[in-house]
Structures are given as C-alpha cells and as structure tokens.
Amino acid sequence: MPSRNAAQRTSAGEAWPGETLFSPAGTYLNTASYGLPPRPGWEALQAALADWHQGRTSWEPWGESTERARASWARIVGVGPERVAIGATVAGLIAFVAASLPDGSRVLAPDVEFTSLLFPFLAQAGRGVTVRTVPPRELAAAMDAGTDVVAFSAVQMSTGEVADLDAIVAAADAHGTMTICDATQACGWLPLDAGRLDVLVAAAYKWLLSPRGSAFMAVAPERLEAILPAAANWFAGEDVHASYFGPPLRLAGDARRLDTSPAWFSWVGTAPALELLEEVGVERIHAHDVGLANAFRAGLGLEPGHSAIVSVDLPDAEAPLAEEGIAAATRGGRLRTSWHLYNTEDDVARALAVLL
Ligand SMILES: Cc1ncc(COP(=O)(O)O)c(C=O)c1O
Incomplete structure (x- = not known):
C-alpha cells in the first residue's frame, strides 16, 4: 500500500522526509498539544525499554x-x-x-x-x-x-x-x-x-x-x-x-x-x-509547516499568517473533525490546528472537506 504521504514532494522533487518516518493513525493536527515521534526516536525508546525490562544494560x-x-x-x-x-x-x-x-x-x-x-x-x-x-x-x-x-x-x-x-x-x-x-x-x-x-x-x-x-x-x-x-x-x-x-x-x-x-x-x-x-533543517520545516497552515487558512478564506498554528473562530469543529479521524483541539473557545512535518496537502484537503 502506498504511504498516505506518498504525494508529498519537496520543490526539488525529492520525497519529503515526513513520508516514511511517522505513523499517524489519521490526520494529526495537534502538535501544539504533543508531537508524534519519528521512527528513530520511537525505535530507540523501544530498544531501551526492552533492555530495561530484562536488565540487559547499565544506565x-x-x-x-x-x-x-x-x-x-x-x-x-x-x-x-x-x-x-x-x-x-x-x-x-x-x-x-x-x-x-x-x-x-x-x-x-x-x-x-x-x-x-x-x-x-x-x-x-x-x-x-x-x-x-x-x-x-x-x-x-x-x-x-x-x-x-x-x-x-x-x-x-x-x-x-x-x-x-x-x-x-x-x-x-x-x-x-x-x-x-x-x-x-x-x-x-x-x-x-x-x-x-x-x-x-x-x-x-x-x-x-x-x-x-x-x-x-x-x-x-x-x-x-x-x-x-x-x-x-x-x-x-x-x-x-x-x-x-x-x-x-x-x-x-x-x-x-x-x-x-x-x-x-x-x-x-x-x-x-x-x-x-x-538533518531536515528548521528552515525547511518552517516553509513546510507555514505553507500548509496558510493553505488551510486560504481554504477558509483567511489572509495568510506567519504561524504553524491556526486558530479559527469555530468553537464546535473539534468533534466533527474527530469523527473523520482528524485530531485538532479547542483552545480559548476556538478551533486550534497545528501543522508539522508529518502533515501534507492531503491533510489540508481532508480538514477543509469537514469544515466547509
Ligand atoms: C508555551 C508553553 N510552555 C510550556 C508548556 C509546558 O510546560 P511544562 O513543561 O511546565 O508542563 C506548554 C504546554 O502546553 C506550552 O504551550
């Protein structure tokens, strides 16, 4: 099965690093609450837990x-x-x-x-x-x-x-x-x-x-x-x-x-x-995250912003998004979505399809 992020490419045509490194169950737009582990972090943690379980290493x-x-x-x-x-x-x-x-x-x-x-x-x-x-x-x-x-x-x-x-x-x-x-x-x-x-x-x-x-x-x-x-x-x-x-x-x-x-x-x-x-580079991540946030804003008819977090006046949107497997949050009575390197343009389209 192709990766759910397979369409994602950098402007140079290379695969975006988010493609193979993360395993979100659905569309994850809630990094402002907690971020998802990349495969190397997840695997290192599993190995350490296994070593701890059996007392196989010193600390x-x-x-x-x-x-x-x-x-x-x-x-x-x-x-x-x-x-x-x-x-x-x-x-x-x-x-x-x-x-x-x-x-x-x-x-x-x-x-x-x-x-x-x-x-x-x-x-x-x-x-x-x-x-x-x-x-x-x-x-x-x-x-x-x-x-x-x-x-x-x-x-x-x-x-x-x-x-x-x-x-x-x-x-x-x-x-x-x-x-x-x-x-x-x-x-x-x-x-x-x-x-x-x-x-x-x-x-x-x-x-x-x-x-x-x-x-x-x-x-x-x-x-x-x-x-x-x-x-x-x-x-x-x-x-x-x-x-x-x-x-x-x-x-x-x-x-x-x-x-x-x-x-x-x-x-x-x-x-x-x-x-x-x-390795990916914060400048590249900045362009990716803010690019997706602004694509989402544009879909909602909002001016572009400078942030990877988008807060919009939709107090009741979190539950319908969750029903479609899209994790977001409500903060201060507004819908808060956060866009990071595991997100793609497909995620923007999925979220907008629920909200529009
Ligand atoms: C701006 C900011 N600072 C700090 C934290 C977490 O603080 P602490 O590590 O003290 O729990 C959060 C968590 O949401 C945060 O948004």
Missing part, C-alpha cells in the same frame, strides 16, 4: 542521550552546549530563574501567557515580585525603565501568534530588561537564535517530537551567576561520576550546574528526534 548509555540531545538543541538554537541546562519541564527550569530574581523585581508578560512561564513569577509575590500583563502585541511598547524582566512565548499556545522578537529585544536592550522567552510552541519549526535572549526555554514534547519529560534552558553566560542552582545534584557536578557522595558542593561551572538528573527514557527518545530535525 550510562541512557544518560549519554542527554548529552547528544543537549548538543543537538544547542545547535538548533545557535549557541554552544555550555549555555544549555536540561530539565523535565518548562516550569521546573524557569523556577530557578524566578526564585533568583531580586526582591521587588517587576516582570512584564502577555495576558494570555501559558501558566508554566507565568506562575513561577507570580509565586514570588511574597517577596514583592510583581507581574504586569498586556496583550502580546503590546509587549515591546509596554516596556519601560521600570521593567526588570520581560517573559513571553515566542509563539502563543492558544492563538499561534508569533512574538515580534526584534521589537521585544530592541525595547529590552533600550531599558536594560532581562528577556525570558518560552519557545515550547516554536522550537522545531521557527528558526530562533538563543544568543539574542537572556533565557530561552523549551519543552521538547511538542514540535521537537520527543517524549514528555525533556526540556532545555539556554542561559546567557552573564546571567548564570545570579541563578541559584537550588536543585543541585550529582548530575550537575563538574565531574558527574565523582559527584556521588559527600561535600563539598562541586557543580559544573557552565549552565550544566542547573541540570536536574535526567528521566532516562525521555532523553533516549529525544536525542534521535532532535538529530532528525537538524
């Missing part, structure tokens, strides 16, 4: 996936691996930064921001940290000399709105504001340069096609010292395997000092997924 090779993944993510966001800390969740990594802000710090954030970025700052209210929120597109203009931190998503999870990074970074530079960007809904399809930001954080289980439980945070070297490694542990030690027992505290000098010890199987599935994304 060290599973741990090594973490370093492969760190190096790959660092390349994807354009910085060295020494800037990158690993953790399990966005909130868990941002908690270190929020808890290390000086008392009374003033934070600015979008009003629709996902709470894993917002709550860690709100939780610091007891020591005078305040959070002011504005609509996402007003973020740059709302910054002033009293803004210590701006915390925002590169792409909003409910609406797909892409932040104006140039304007936000320029305003932050002008006011001496620390920039903290959550790229969970961006990394994997939107080219990003972590070197422009003080902190860039991302969970890998969506557009980075990884299991739940792996996340990254790139920290500018000049910001690292002010962040307390409150979950200091053996894996964050300067020499990991000489950090098992007893004092003194002997943490890595670079961002690895903020690592939490890895949930092994998540990382086993993460490393091959990231390497695959690198």
Whole structure:
C-alpha cells in the first residue's frame, strides 16, 4: 500500500522526509498539544525499554542521550552546549530563574501567557515580585525603565501568534530588561537564535517530537551567576561520576550546574528526534509547516499568517473533525490546528472537506 504521504514532494522533487518516518493513525493536527515521534526516536525508546525490562544494560548509555540531545538543541538554537541546562519541564527550569530574581523585581508578560512561564513569577509575590500583563502585541511598547524582566512565548499556545522578537529585544536592550522567552510552541519549526535572549526555554514534547519529560534552558553566560542552582545534584557536578557522595558542593561551572538528573527514557527518545530535525533543517520545516497552515487558512478564506498554528473562530469543529479521524483541539473557545512535518496537502484537503 502506498504511504498516505506518498504525494508529498519537496520543490526539488525529492520525497519529503515526513513520508516514511511517522505513523499517524489519521490526520494529526495537534502538535501544539504533543508531537508524534519519528521512527528513530520511537525505535530507540523501544530498544531501551526492552533492555530495561530484562536488565540487559547499565544506565550510562541512557544518560549519554542527554548529552547528544543537549548538543543537538544547542545547535538548533545557535549557541554552544555550555549555555544549555536540561530539565523535565518548562516550569521546573524557569523556577530557578524566578526564585533568583531580586526582591521587588517587576516582570512584564502577555495576558494570555501559558501558566508554566507565568506562575513561577507570580509565586514570588511574597517577596514583592510583581507581574504586569498586556496583550502580546503590546509587549515591546509596554516596556519601560521600570521593567526588570520581560517573559513571553515566542509563539502563543492558544492563538499561534508569533512574538515580534526584534521589537521585544530592541525595547529590552533600550531599558536594560532581562528577556525570558518560552519557545515550547516554536522550537522545531521557527528558526530562533538563543544568543539574542537572556533565557530561552523549551519543552521538547511538542514540535521537537520527543517524549514528555525533556526540556532545555539556554542561559546567557552573564546571567548564570545570579541563578541559584537550588536543585543541585550529582548530575550537575563538574565531574558527574565523582559527584556521588559527600561535600563539598562541586557543580559544573557552565549552565550544566542547573541540570536536574535526567528521566532516562525521555532523553533516549529525544536525542534521535532532535538529530532528525537538524538533518531536515528548521528552515525547511518552517516553509513546510507555514505553507500548509496558510493553505488551510486560504481554504477558509483567511489572509495568510506567519504561524504553524491556526486558530479559527469555530468553537464546535473539534468533534466533527474527530469523527473523520482528524485530531485538532479547542483552545480559548476556538478551533486550534497545528501543522508539522508529518502533515501534507492531503491533510489540508481532508480538514477543509469537514469544515466547509
Ligand atoms: C508555551 C508553553 N510552555 C510550556 C508548556 C509546558 O510546560 P511544562 O513543561 O511546565 O508542563 C506548554 C504546554 O502546553 C506550552 O504551550
């Protein structure tokens, strides 16, 4: 039987890499909730689970996936691996930064921001940290000399709105504001340069096609010292395997000092997924994903956008789509579809056939 994606070709006529690497049961338009694993990630995970089941290996090779993944993510966001800390969740990594802000710090954030970025700052209210929120597109203009931190998503999870990074970074530079960007809904399809930001954080289980439980945070070297490694542990030690027992505290000098010890199987599935994304290339994925999103928008009579996430005013569409084997979501009372490298023009046609 020909692959359901067999019609898909790049402009150069080669087979698009999504063709053979994924196994969606139907049309999957819900990457903003979780991404599907590519075959190399899925197979690596099955092999590790089988080894675990029978006690056939030591844990060290599973741990090594973490370093492969760190190096790959660092390349994807354009910085060295020494800037990158690993953790399990966005909130868990941002908690270190929020808890290390000086008392009374003033934070600015979008009003629709996902709470894993917002709550860690709100939780610091007891020591005078305040959070002011504005609509996402007003973020740059709302910054002033009293803004210590701006915390925002590169792409909003409910609406797909892409932040104006140039304007936000320029305003932050002008006011001496620390920039903290959550790229969970961006990394994997939107080219990003972590070197422009003080902190860039991302969970890998969506557009980075990884299991739940792996996340990254790139920290500018000049910001690292002010962040307390409150979950200091053996894996964050300067020499990991000489950090098992007893004092003194002997943490890595670079961002690895903020690592939490890895949930092994998540990382086993993460490393091959990231390497695959690198191989395909984020620029190509960007063109593919936004191209499909815009074909879908055009079919609905909407102007083209810049996002791989399309949010439309169809509050009751999720169920009829599901009946036709099309997975999408409803967020903020609107239909949210997300387009990624396993999607094709056939998927656009299938979704439109239900909606029109
Ligand atoms: C923008 C954004 N950040 C973070 C997360 C996940 O956060 P956490 O890893 O803390 O569960 C999500 C999940 O939907 C998200 O959309």
